[in-house]
Amino acid sequence: MxxxxxxxxxxxxxxxxxxxxxxxxxxxxxxxxxxxxxxxxxxxxxxxxxxxxxxxxxxxxxxxxxxxxxxxxxxxxxxxxxxxxxxxxxxxxxxxxxxxxxxxxxxxxxxxxxxxxxxxxxxxxxxxxxxxxxxxxxxxxxxxxxxxxxxxxxxxxxxxxxxxxxxxxxxxxxxxxxxxxxxxxxxxxxxxxxxxxxxxxxxxxxxxxxxxxxxxxxxxxxxxxxxxxxxxxxxxxxxxxxxxxxxxxxxxxxxxxxxxxxxxxxxxxxxxxxxxxxxxxxxxxxxxxxxxxxxxxxxxxxxxxxxxxxxxxxxxxxxxxxxGTLLDTVAHQAMHDELTGLHSRRYFTAALTEATDTHTVLLIDLKDFRAVNDGLGPAVGDALLIAYGRRLRALAGEGAVVARLGGDEFGLLVPGAADLSSRVLAANAEPLDAAGHEVLVEVSIGIATSAGTAGPSRGGVPAGVGLPGAGISAGSGLLAGVALHPTGCGRGSAYLYRQAEIALREAASGAGDRVVRYDASLEQRLSQRATIAADLRRALGAGEFHLLYQPIVRLPHGTVAGVESLIRWTPADGRTVSPADFIPVAEDTGLIVELGAWIIDTVCAQAAQWLRRHGQDALRSIAVNVSARQLLDPNLPEVVASALARHGVPANRLTIEITETAVFAGGRALTTVQALSQLGVNLALDDFGTGHSSLGLLRTCPVNAIKVDKSFVDGLGGTPQQEAIAIAVHGIAERMGLYTVAEGVETAAQARRLHELGYRHAQGFHFAPPLPAAGIDALLEENSRLAA
The missing domain is CATH 1.20.1070 (Rhopdopsin 7-helix transmembrane proteins)
Structure with missing residues (x-):
């Protein structure tokens, strides 16, 4: 022994x-x-x-x-x-x-x-x-x-x-x-x-x-x-x-x-x-x-x-x-990726600099690769990278340079001005075999075109000069930035690569299959995002953010059952910055974690006031949206628990709204969700049916509610096929003991049909737009009068 x-x-x-x-x-x-x-x-x-x-x-x-x-x-x-x-x-x-x-x-x-x-x-x-x-x-x-x-x-x-x-x-x-x-x-x-x-x-x-x-x-x-x-x-x-x-x-x-x-x-x-x-x-x-x-x-x-x-x-x-053999081996290792066997970043950039004819550059980044790697293990992640590299090599054909640029980033250098975006998109309909797992990948394609001369100029300044650094964020999409360049001189190729990165960054800001073509407006948008990023932290310290609350009502009478909090930003100059503009920037910079903590604390403070003023049964829930980036923060459960305790709000009065995509792959995000559930707060799947919809997710993720996306509500009153998903979701939720909320209700006919289908909670402009806290106070007082 x-x-x-x-x-x-x-x-x-x-x-x-x-x-x-x-x-x-x-x-x-x-x-x-x-x-x-x-x-x-x-x-x-x-x-x-x-x-x-x-x-x-x-x-x-x-x-x-x-x-x-x-x-x-x-x-x-x-x-x-x-x-x-x-x-x-x-x-x-x-x-x-x-x-x-x-x-x-x-x-x-x-x-x-x-x-x-x-x-x-x-x-x-x-x-x-x-x-x-x-x-x-x-x-x-x-x-x-x-x-x-x-x-x-x-x-x-x-x-x-x-x-x-x-x-x-x-x-x-x-x-x-x-x-x-x-x-x-x-x-x-x-x-x-x-x-x-x-x-x-x-x-x-x-x-x-x-x-x-x-x-x-x-x-x-x-x-x-x-x-x-x-x-x-x-x-x-x-x-x-x-x-x-x-x-x-x-x-x-x-x-x-x-x-x-x-x-x-x-x-x-x-x-x-x-x-x-x-x-x-x-x-x-x-x-x-x-x-x-x-x-x-x-x-x-x-x-x-x-x-x-x-x-x-x-x-x-x-x-x-x-x-001599060793020198050949070292040279091969320097110019090739050890895992996939593709060319390395060094080879790719050298080939791009030396190209003399018209050529096309694609920069590619796997969507949600980190979730696959964390959820299924590094071995599956490595197998996925190898399989995808093999697919790119087959798509590019002879004469193309296919490289792994690092992590889950790939690059293609293709002779001529051929746009491979449609072929890349079409190929993703077929799953990849990654160590026995069938994995489907999605792509977003960014296209940037340079025509005429190397480094096209605007007002005497070559394209790309002075642009903010556009780092590619891993895991934000299977992204491809494509750029065309007819002359291929060294400096022009450097601008070309930078343009491809700008297109790639813009493609990364969206979800699903997207095609974004490079033009000057992308630089303006990038500059705007950089400005927003610089202003975000100052705005949080200066108190420029505030919350609105949209009621969630009971059908058929429309009495208030709960509210969903929505953040708004009004800078000192009085203009309004759309959440669609600043929330993605907050996600990229990581400021969403600090901003989210402020939202949770503010919501709990407001909830405590409503419960004291209108009684403990006045609101069934006060909902807060939590992003995928916040779910990766292991401190989030502690932030929620501290806010609830500090303001004396019962845990079952707070609802955390999450998206399907954020927790689909499991891993650290699902661990955080389970920790939140153990606190006693309610959990709702937001925009249900638009992300990685999976009935298995309803078993593994401890949710209490499903919020049916507006796109399915819009089909109500149409053909049976248009209503099928709304009917099916309610039936499944009812049998699993979950309550459903229909989002985006805009007409009385939609509200009536939802009630006929068995829905008892809804939300939308038909009932009320997002309101300040005082507006919710008025609705709750009206509820009290009707109850009396």
């Missing part, structure tokens, strides 16, 4: 290593039992085994996690065998005579060799990324370079070892075990430097690398500690084997949330190139040292150095070829 990582492993391992150092230092001045130095040694290795098991236990899901779990599980087995070897060596020290060479029995050496083989296997089987023939050849050459370097060093080490301990069976096998352990360190280093996409954090591999130096270092310490038989080179290094193992496992734990990179790792190429350079440098130093000490070089040194040079030349030749 897999272990668990404990935070105290690291300080405990560090403490054992420090204790071993202290014992070694004290042992050179005073004697003590031989087994004392082995306590930290065995304890440190035990901690490494537990840490490796803890690292393995942190992974259990399919894919890359399986590789990590298997790797750390194998290392824990290898370190477990090291633990057995350490215990076995402790027994050797206590039972075998000391003859100059520290006591090491065949059983102990066998365990060390087995541990080495297991550790090497775990490292070699760790996925390293890269499977092309060049990468495989490079890996083989790297191993060969390290092997030759190690062989040259091993020949010198073996001579020193035999000279120091004399040649005996035990000494021979000890040297084999030590060189095998050193080989593990070499394997680790090769793995670190050659791996492109290792799932194990690189820091963990670097902490494992020094473990391979434990064997050679222990023999050096054996010679240094020979005057003190109670000290031992193996015991001195084993606590550090445990410490480095624990630190490696700790690095894995810290990097568990972000396993090895799955994209091209450019730094790995630099690290891989360093392998032959480091090997050549080390061998050069070694050969120079041997020559200076002995005055000649042996056959091993000469042959090994020659082989090493040939391998390095081969390695660098492959590297040059691989670097």
């Amino acid at each position: 897999a272990g668990r990582w404990r935070s105290w492993y690291t300080p405990a391992a560090a403490l054992l290593a420090a204790a071993e150092v202290l014992l070694i230092v004290l042992g050179t001045h005073a004697g003590f039992p031989r087994l004392l130095v082995w306590a930290p040694a065995v304890g440190g290795v035990m901690l490494a085994v537990a840490a490796f098991r803890g690292a393995a236990g942190a992974f259990g899901s399919p894919g890359i996690d399986n590789d990590l779990r298997t790797f750390w599980a194998r290392l824990s087995v290898a370190m477990g065998v090291v633990l057995v070897a350490a215990i076995s060596q402790t027994v050797d020290v206590s039972t075998m005579p000391y003859t100059g060479l520290p006591p090491v029995g065949p059983r102990t050496l066998t365990c060390y060799v087995i541990a080495t083989i297991l550790g090497s296997t775990a490292l070699l089987r760790l996925p390293g990324g890269g499977s092309s023939w060049r990468q495989l050849t490079t890996a083989v050459l790297d191993v060969a370079v390290v092997a030759v370097t190690g062989a040259i060093a091993a020949s010198e080490y073996l001579g020193w070892f035999v000279h120091s301990f004399k040649l005996s069976a035990s000494a021979w096998w000890l040297s084999v075990a030590i060189m095998a352990i050193a080989g593990v360190g070499a394997v680790v280093i090769v793995k670190i430097m050659a791996a492109r996409r290792s799932p194990v954090p690189r820091a963990a591999l670097w902490w494992l690398a020094p473990i391979g130096l434990a064997g050679p270092l222990s023999t050096v310490l054996m010679t240094m500690l020979e005057p003190w038989p109670h000290l031992n080179g193996s015991a001195a290094v084993l606590p550090f084997v445990g410490l480095f193992g624990v630190l490696a496992a700790r690095a894995q734990q810290r990097g568990a949330g972000t396993p090895g990179a799955r994209v091209l790792d450019l730094s790995s190429y630099r690290r891989g190139t360093a392998i032959p350079l480091v090997a050549t440098g080390l061998v050069s130093v070694l050969v120079a040292t041997v020559f200076l000490r002995t005055g000649h070089l042996g056959a091993v040194q000469v042959t090994g150095t020659t082989c090493l040079l040939l391998l390095v030349v081969a390695r660098q030749t492959v590297t040059l070829a691989e670097n």
Whole structure:
């Protein structure tokens, strides 16, 4: 059963290593039992085994996690065998005579060799990324370079070892075990430097690398500690084997949330190139040292150095070829989108600048993509982007540049003056398959035409100069800004792109399928929107907003049952700004959140006055419209609850009106609606039947009322087909326990027919226009007189 990582492993391992150092230092001045130095040694290795098991236990899901779990599980087995070897060596020290060479029995050496083989296997089987023939050849050459370097060093080490301990069976096998352990360190280093996409954090591999130096270092310490038989080179290094193992496992734990990179790792190429350079440098130093000490070089040194040079030349030749491939890969990645395979923004803008003939530009943004991504998950969102990119490529045809410009934005550069807007619109009648989900998308198309010369001018100023920045708001529509430009010079193309963005922004302000053609009036409208945005915040602080209230009446008599609040803006100069002009701007700038909070507070304050003045039963509800942007604000339920409590208004007297589109995709907006419902306020679906109408929405969204759109009321008194939806909506609502309100009633005939169909609440100019609070007071007083 897999272990668990404990935070105290690291300080405990560090403490054992420090204790071993202290014992070694004290042992050179005073004697003590031989087994004392082995306590930290065995304890440190035990901690490494537990840490490796803890690292393995942190992974259990399919894919890359399986590789990590298997790797750390194998290392824990290898370190477990090291633990057995350490215990076995402790027994050797206590039972075998000391003859100059520290006591090491065949059983102990066998365990060390087995541990080495297991550790090497775990490292070699760790996925390293890269499977092309060049990468495989490079890996083989790297191993060969390290092997030759190690062989040259091993020949010198073996001579020193035999000279120091004399040649005996035990000494021979000890040297084999030590060189095998050193080989593990070499394997680790090769793995670190050659791996492109290792799932194990690189820091963990670097902490494992020094473990391979434990064997050679222990023999050096054996010679240094020979005057003190109670000290031992193996015991001195084993606590550090445990410490480095624990630190490696700790690095894995810290990097568990972000396993090895799955994209091209450019730094790995630099690290891989360093392998032959480091090997050549080390061998050069070694050969120079041997020559200076002995005055000649042996056959091993000469042959090994020659082989090493040939391998390095081969390695660098492959590297040059691989670097060429790398440059091609980098260039492709810079000019293409990783997800969809389409061209990137950089390529698109470069192609637009270099175009010399008549061409058409389309800028496209997916409508409600954020809702799809949040509601169905990022995997479906990615699949939708891929599918839509494929559709655009098919629509554009040969010779066109199709690019993903970022997020859910796309761009098309089409030769000639062809307008693809109708084809884009028609294609959206077919759903896209996004990871098993059939998704329909809508488009709005903005068209901007430039004719004659690059950067057409008005009064000497090229088109587009001095325009306010027109950032494209994500998720505001599947939008296409189209621009035509016949000459294609660089500056003209920049203006062209800007004109397309202006058309795109205007298209974003509407809903459903729209076609907007670029002209000078768009710039004027954009400038007007910028002015409104600048004035909005000042107007809110200056008290320039006020509310009107339109009655909701009971049929057939027309007595007031409730009111709907409607915001109006009258600046200091006395002119009136239409809500159709400033509400979209408030949405874009985010000021709708602050403005909406003011509306809610003002409505609650007014409701409190009416309820005190006319009684608690005077009004069934006071309605407030809440936008899609407000529903994305997690603080909205708290804003509503605070306003109700501050003014003492019962929650069931407040109705929050929302649109179908705002909550259709679920996600954060639906979560906010559910939180509002838990407060006890009423919820109404406004303009029902005109947005993303879905009967399933009536089950998932906790609404109390349905407001039938005016377009269906207008059909009353006509053919049965014209009345069908109004009849059906009332029947469904009645069976679901919801009350209905018919909007936009303008004639007595419409009111009469609604009552005949079963409707009991209506709203419209036939009954009353939006009124100030005093007007509602008068109607409520009249209600009281009629009731009396």
